[in-house]
Amino acid sequence: MTDIDTSPIPERKRGSGVKMVYDLLRDEILDLVLPPGSPIDEVQLAERFKMSRTPIREALVRLAGEGLIDTLPNRSTMVANIDFLNMHTFFDALVLMYRVTTKLAAQYHRPEDLKVIRAHQAEFAAAVQAQDALAMIATNAAFHSAIAEAGRNAYFTGLFNRLLDEGRRMLRLYYQSYDDRLPQRFVEEHDDIIAVIANRDIEEADRLAKLHAEQIVHQIQKLFAREDRLDVAL
Amino acid sequence: MTDIDTSPIPERKRGSGVKMVYDLLRDEILDLVLPPGSPIDEVQLAERFKMSRTPIREALVRLAGEGLIDTLPNRSTMVANIDFLNMHTFFDALVLMYRVTTKLAAQYHRPEDLKVIRAHQAEFAAAVQAQDALAMIATNAAFHSAIAEAGRNAYFTGLFNRLLDEGRRMLRLYYQSYDDRLPQRFVEEHDDIIAVIANRDIEEADRLAKLHAEQIVHQIQKLFAREDRLDVAL
DNA sequence: TGTATATTATTTGTCGACAAGAATTTTATC
């Protein structure tokens, strides 16, 4: 008898498959590795991850639940499109969540929260320094998400994180070239926000968050307007 | 050859199974037919609906995504508990959503929206008249959900509907006996809210929605406090 | 009798296969 390789290699822990597929697909969607409209093929994914279609499908059901993919019955499933027509509803929600989460952070944060927030702010400042637009987007989102966590309201953090994800996707569309940069001013505004949170000044937290959010929305709109002009010109 | 019944009976349309299970479980959870903590057995459901476990599981994954059930890996899955400890976060979110959706309705509603809203208000008034507490809860939720729809912001309506569902579950816990009733005053407040929406008076919409929301929160808290006393007394 | 270990049973996660529905290609008819 020859030494047959009974290949116990595929040792992947039971239940870890769906999470792996979910996390990876989620990242690829948010990073636009899978741009909006990309078809998603179950069998292809099954081969890629060397597992059956069942766990793949579970991951897809979850992603569909978060609105990251669209599934037409009995037909193809694809990466969800970005709804540019109703962009203003996105901005409305984003500004409001910026405000309310910052206010709650001022009210309910604990000392250890500030450490986390400051760490994210340091990363954001570094990204601005390096003029790395993609890193700016990611670290800015992480910064505000950390503030929201300090506010300790799961309903708000849930919606807010979703909005930040959607924003990340929208901005990726425009920052592919790394040639633009958020102004230094945003770094200073972040520092001010940290200060009022630490101070537990709720009113001022709301005011600064509102200004900051509107700045960011304005920046995004400017960006889109510029691209629109380019599109028309072509 | 005998006439063998090839039994083409189970004719359930392909893909309709998951929706059926999802809808029914959702209703049973929100109506407390399945109270918080109830174990959910896949094979039992499979037998009940005469289908395999696969579509059952898909429905469960969706419900888990909405936080209506909790799934411990490799172990049981059960109806999600109601988080009474962090109730204030629920109230915060609810009040804010009442306000923002009412404001947006004043801003963006179309004539046909008002018809729908008024129809729901009529049902609510009827429930109050009949002193049917459970119907009051349901029709009140439908009324405010319709207002939110008129505001046309999917991010807000999504969160708001979730909050209303959770509220429905909480209130069912206390209104099992049908012996209580929401005051007639809420009917009048609803009428006032409809009026300011129709008037497109955004500031006043916010003010009335805030007052109304706080009334409702106050009512719920009073209810819970009373039950607490009872619990302690026993 | 109480605790630790081994055995059994139950339930979940994964798999491969099959069938239904839609898209695509081929064939037939004018």
Next chain:
DNA sequence: GATAAAATTCTTGTCGACAAATAATATACA
């Protein structure tokens, strides 16, 4: 050659079965 019908291919939804993880029970031992 164009259109309609039929056949084929391809993808998804569902199924029954099996294996891993856990819970429950039984057994051994002090």
